[in-house]
Amino acid sequence: MSDVRFNWPTLVGTEREHVAEAIGNQSLSGDGPWTVRSSERLAAITGSSRVLLTSSCTQALELAAILLDLTPGDEVIMPSYTFVSTANAFVLRGAVPVFVDVEPGTMNIDAALIEAAVTERTRAIAVVHYAGVACAMGEIGAIAERHGLAVVEDAAQAIDARYEDRHLGAIGTFGTFSFHDTKNVTSGGEGGALLVNDERYWDRARIVREKGTNRSLFLEGLVDKYSWVDVGSSFLMAELNAAFLAAQLDALDAITRTRLAAWRRYRALLEPLVRSGALEVGEIPPYATHNAHLHFVKARDGAERNALIAWLREAGITAPFHYVPLHSAPGGRKFGRFHGEDAWTTREAARLVRLPLFHGIDDETQRRVVAAIASFYAS
Ligand SMILES: Cc1ncc(COP(=O)(O)O)c(C=O)c1O
Structure with a gap:
């Protein structure tokens, strides 16, 4: 029996011809025809008309942090249960991440705790839609x-x-967004995008993304020469990646549909274990329509979770834990602080494990994963 990987990159079959066409175009750097096409597609999908492709989500976050013009000591409220880039993007600008607790059901920031963390230095709230499940955006807004x-x-x-x-x-x-190869949609390994939803930031966003020059405005004929006008860096996605991305964005409905089917299959197969109290699964709030990015389960505590991971590994199944809360990491202690009580973040992160879930996972594989979990609890 072959091993069950946690993830396989999504492939829909049309990536090769798109990439070959991009090579044929002999226009390989950023902002070529494939970038235009993928940006327009992403705008149609999200309903946000201002889209900039970047070469990672980390870069998109860094670009947003530059646009906010943060000064050292400014504060950004965020969950501690997240990837390091959510915090680092702001720390790079001298800002202080102020971590607040999560809701255990979703592992998203607890909106009810945000207001108490606001000080006169607070400039932004950075939310993370963990597992593709929406945060309480009404309350947060x-x-x-x-x-x-x-x-x-x-x-x-x-x-x-x-x-x-x-x-x-x-x-x-x-x-x-991230289009890293672990995400539902990939641009060929690494990639990302920034949506600029407040038009006041749009012109500057294009300048900062183009090394601090007004080259984008020049190419659109809005200025008659281009020069260095602001701070900036190189945030563009290359055309080969934009071509790869276009193939997957075209297939987005099918990608999401098959992932959701797999996610629901896990729910059904896990039901007896949840009912018996052996495991807990995540919650989907009524306002959220998720994308089945990941399916996690929670063991009773960290020791049991680690034993479960080891048991699954013995059975040839990779089921990893996820974020180590940032406030407990050396960087988090150095650059940030936790506001209020850590009632859930550390405890829940320690007992969470992610099950294999990828485009094309089949029924038999999922049954094998759940059977291995059941045998752990029966042992
Ligand atoms: C919540 C979150 N933010 C940011 C990132 C960074 O994405 P990228 O690898 O595209 O820079 C990740 C990556 O997994 C993530 O999970």
């Missing part, structure tokens, strides 16, 4: 409005997922 804060949606995992009828990433001031 209202807090941001009351205090004049920007909202950055780290939608790295959230392509084709919604809060009510709005696509995630298109709701806050900025939204960021």
Whole structure:
């Protein structure tokens, strides 16, 4: 029996011909025809008209942080249960991540705790839609409005997922996506996008992304020569990646549909274990339409979770844990602080394990995974 990997990159079959066409175009750097096509497609999917492809979600977050003009000591409220880039993007600008607790059911930031963490230095709220499940965007938007804060949606995992009828990433001031090969949609390994939902940032966003020059405006005929006008860096996605991405964006409906079918299959197969109290599974709030980015289960505690991971490994199944809370890491202690009580973040992160889930996972593989989990609890 072959091993069960946690992830295989999504492949829909049309990537090769798209990439071959991009090579044939002999226009390989950023902002060529495939970038235009993928950006337009992403705009249609998300409903956000201002899309910039980047070469990672990390870069999109860094670009958003530059646009916010943060000064050292400014604060950004965020969950501690997230990937390091959510925090690092702001730390690079001298800002302080202020971590607040998560809701255990979704592992998303607990919106009810955000307002108490606001100080006169707070500039933004960075939310993470964990597993492609929406944060409480209505409540979060209202807090941001009351205090004049920007909202950055780290939608790295959230392509084709919604809060009510709005696509995630298109709701806050900025939204960021990842097209890394572990995500539902990949641009060929690494890639990302920034949605600029507040038009006041749009012109500057294009300048900062183009090394601080107004080259994009020049190419559109809006200025008659281009020069260095602001801070900036090189954030563009290469054409080969944009071509790869276009193939997958065209197949997005099918990608999401097959992932959701696999996610629901796990739910059904796990039901007896959940009912017996052996395991817990995540919650999907009524306002969220998710994209089955990942399926996690929670063991009773960290020791049991680690034993389960080892048991599955023995059975040839890779089922990893996920984020180690940032406030407990050396970088988190050095650059950030936790506001309020850590009632759930550390405890819940320690007992969470992700099950193999990828485009094309079959019924037999999922049954094997759940049978191995059941045998752990029966042992
Ligand atoms: C929540 C979150 N934000 C940001 C990132 C960074 O994405 P990228 O690898 O595209 O830079 C990840 C990557 O897994 C992530 O999970």
